[in-house]
Amino acid sequence: MAEQHSSSISNTVTRALEAFIASSPKNVSAEALSVVSDLVKSYKSMLPPNLFFEAVEQSPVAISITDPAANILYANQNFHRVTGYSVSEVIGKNESMLSNKTTPRIVYETLWGRIRQQKPWSGTLVNRRKDGTRYLAELTISPVLDAKGRTTHYLGIHRDVTEVNSLSKQVNYQKKLIESVVDASPVITALLDETGKVMLDNMEYKKLAGDMRGREPAKEFLAALQEVLGDDFAGLRDRKLNFHQREISFDPGGGGQPRCFNCSGSWIESMDDSADAFFEMKKTRYLLLVASEITALKRQQHDVQMNAMRALMAEEELVQSMREALSGAIYQLQGPVNLISAATNMQERRADIENPESRALLSALREALRAGQTALLTLQACVPESSPETPEILNINLILREVLSLTTERMLQQGIVIDWQPAMTLPMVAGRAKRLRSMFKQLIDNAIDAMATGKSPVKSLLIKTQAMDNELDVTIQDSGPGIPEALRNKVFEPFFTTKGSSGKQAGMGLSMVQEVINQHAGSIRIDPNYNSGCRFEIRLPLSKTFINED
Numbered sequence: 001m002a003e004q005h006s007s008s009i010s011n012t013v014t015r016a017l018e019a020f021i022a023s024s025p026k027n028v029s030a031e032a033l034s035v036v037s038d039l040v041k042s043y044k045s046m047l048p049p050n051l052f053f054e055a056v057e058q059s060p061v062a063i064s065i066t067d068p069a070a071n072i073l074y075a076n077q078n079f080h081r082v083t084g085y086s087v088s089e090v091i092g093k094n095e096s097m098l099s100n101k102t103t104p105r106i107v108y109e110t111l112w113g114r115i116r117q118q119k120p121w122s123g124t125l126v127n128r129r130k131d132g133t134r135y136l137a138e139l140t141i142s143p144v145l146d147a148k149g150r151t152t153h154y155l156g157i158h159r160d161v162t163e164v165n166s167l168s169k170q171v172n173y174q175k176k177l178i179e180s181v182v183d184a185s186p187v188i189t190a191l192l193d194e195t196g197k198v199m200l201d202n203m204e205y206k207k208l209a210g211d212m213r214g215r216e217p218a219k220e221f222l223a224a225l226q227e228v229l230g231d232d233f234a235g236l237r238d239r240k241l242n243f244h245q246r247e248i249s250f251d252p253g254g255g256g257q258p259r260c261f262n263c264s265g266s267w268i269e270s271m272d273d274s275a276d277a278f279f280e281m282k283k284t285r286y287l288l289l290v291a292s293e294i295t296a297l298k299r300q301q302h303d304v305q306m307n308a309m310r311a312l313m314a315e316e317e318l319v320q321s322m323r324e325a326l327s328g329a330i331y332q333l334q335g336p337v338n339l340i341s342a343a344t345n346m347q348e349r350r351a352d353i354e355n356p357e358s359r360a361l362l363s364a365l366r367e368a369l370r371a372g373q374t375a376l377l378t379l380q381a382c383v384p385e386s387s388p389e390t391p392e393i394l395n396i397n398l399i400l401r402e403v404l405s406l407t408t409e410r411m412l413q414q415g416i417v418i419d420w421q422p423a424m425t426l427p428m429v430a431g432r433a434k435r436l437r438s439m440f441k442q443l444i445d446n447a448i449d450a451m452a453t454g455k456s457p458v459k460s461l462l463i464k465t466q467a468m469d470n471e472l473d474v475t476i477q478d479s480g481p482g483i484p485e486a487l488r489n490k491v492f493e494p495f496f497t498t499k500g501s502s503g504k505q506a507g508m509g510l511s512m513v514q515e516v517i518n519q520h521a522g523s524i525r526i527d528p529n530y531n532s533g534c535r536f537e538i539r540l541p542l543s544k545t546f547i548n549e550d
Contacts, residue, residue, distance in 0.1 A: 003414065007299070008145045015475075019323075031074060032414075040098060057076045058078075058134070061159050062077055062082040062083070062156075062157065063076045063078070063155070063156070063157050064090075065144075065153050065155055066095055066154045066156065066424065067153060068154070070094050073153070075090050075091070076148050082129075082135075082137075082158070083127070084129040084131055085129075089130075095467070099126075102126045103111060103125045107125065112383065112533070117150075118151060120140060120444070121141050122138075122139070124139070124161065125419030135161065137161070138161040139157070139161070140156070140158070141155070142154070161462070184459070185204065186204065188217070189288070189289070190205050190218050191268075191286050192222075193285075193286050193288045198216070199286065215424065218289065220425060221248065221289060222394045224263075227248075227428060228248055235284075236267075237267065240267040240285075243263075243264060243266060245263075246263045247260065247262055250424055251423075257295070259295045260293070260294050260297075262294055263290070263291045264293065265288065265289050265290070266287070266288045266290075267287055268288055270288070271283060306405055306406070309437075313441070314407060314493070323383055327377050327383065333372065333379065339377060340365060344362070346363060347361060347362045353378035374377040389434050391430050391431060391436060393430055394430070394431050395426060396472060397426050397541070399440065402437060402441055403437060403441045404420065404443060404444075411461065412458060416459040416461050418463070419460060419461065419462040420463055422460065422465045423467060426466075427472060428542075429520075429540050429542060432520075435519065438516070439512070439516040440474075442513055444461070444463075448461075451478055453481070455481075456533070460479045461476075462475065462477040462478075463475070463477075464477075467542070470541060471542060472540045473544055474538040474539075474540070475483060475535060475537055476532065477531040478535075480533050480534055483526060492514045492527075505509070520541075521540075522540040523539045524536060524538050524539075524542065525537050
């Protein structure tokens with residue numbers, strides 16, 4: 001009789017477990033599903049029914065079977081260990097005896113609505129043990145159907161997840177606390193993985209991302225740091241050495257102002273939590289990037305520097321004007337002196353020494369030649385010398401910004417629209433700041449003059465920088481009348497001008513530009529394919545070693 005009863009229960013349990021497996025509940029552990037699957041396979045392999053029953057009895061999860069009204073018909077041993085109730089105490093009782101009455105009513109309504117549709121339900125309930133203590137039950141209920149598709153029983157499998165839930169909440173709370181602390185930081189903070197992907201950031205970082213027109217700040221920070229640190233950046237990363245207060249800048253172009261930051265970084269190692277590292281511990285490296293914006297301070301310093309620079313540039317332009325005027329006088333005087341010298345040589349060869357008039361003419365020529373040569377030497381001695389300048393590592397974007405600041409007033413007066421397109425981050429070049437600044441100002445001044453005399457209704461000046469291979473490219477393009485093809489090489493000659501009879505003097509402007517370009521081992525050309533004005537293309541090498549010395 002007991003064996004028949006066991007067999008009957010075993011058959012019921014088997015059907016229940018088969019229905020449970022077919023429902024593929026998501027919230028049940030793989031271990032529990034594996035046990036249930038093995039039990040069903042064993043039964044179908046014609047193992048003894050009592051073995052199948054004992055396997056369910058000894059299952060590591062709490063299993064119960066109820067009638068359609070949720071009255072308990074069967075409970076295994078682990079049900080007793082989880083709830084504290086013995087089997088005899090729960091048989092015939094309703095499953096609701098475990099409810100702590102604190103689970104929201106909507107949860108039970110959803111549960112019953114689901115299983116009445118003959119679909120499994122999975123979720124978490126607050127249950128109460130026999131001793132009154134509460135625990136969290138991760139529960140899956142599956143309907144058991146007979147051959148006619150009618151629900152005859154319900155199978156319930158649950159486990160105590162109170163401790164797991166507590167640990168999970170602690171981790172989440174700590175994570176949120178860390179995120180709140182990082183988010184409240186007044187400085188830009190971002191945690192990057194080894195690929196540069198942002199894993200954690202704060203509000204200041206998000207604000208900066210919004211200001212950068214869709215560009216990822218972390219990517220721009222890393223690019224700028226690699227430029228500032230050079231090969232040291234990879235060495236610091238490999239040796240896990242931190243860096244502090246490295247000054248970098250972004251130039252967004254257009255109407256945006258350059259933004260400057262003091263940047264610090266710390267390398268952090270954490271344990272890898274991926275499946276690949278389950279048996280073999282692996283470490284993942286992160287970079288904690290912290291940046292404070294110093295744009296306001298740099299602008300104050302820039303204003304002071306610009307005032308000093310305006311005075312210096314005015315002085316340099318005055319000296320340059322004197323140099324050009326004296327060079328022009330020397331150039332103009334050299335011709336007559338050469339003619340007098342030639343005439344003197346001819347007279348010396350042809351002169352009749354006995355003829356007083358011939359001797360007087362030769363003497364006059366010699367005196368005029370001495371006077372002319374003395375005047376040339378005097379003028380040459382008066383030409384101001386160029387002050388020596390030591391080469392240094394320069395940011396061409398900043399130099400062009402300074403020149404634009406110096407010429408802004410003139411461009412506004414002429415109604416010129418500036419299209420400033422700098423590279424967000426630009427490699428540094430070796431050069432002489434004063435000479436490069438004077439060179440760019442000469443080119444921009446020429447463009448302004450050209451547009452002032454031109455007839456184009458739209459006056460625009462484009463300045464663009466970019467890095468190409470081992471060179472830095474600067475484009476200066478205006479909408480003026482342009483330079484005829486036949487004159488594109490002559491404009492770099494001293495005292496040549498395309499201004500005709502406009503009253504402007506021919507000078508050393510583009511000749512000086514060519515000289516500065518040569519000193520920096522670069523090149524300059526007028527784009528022959530641009531027909532809407534004039535486009536100068538300047539290329540400077542990125543080598544950190546300065547080549548040409550005076």
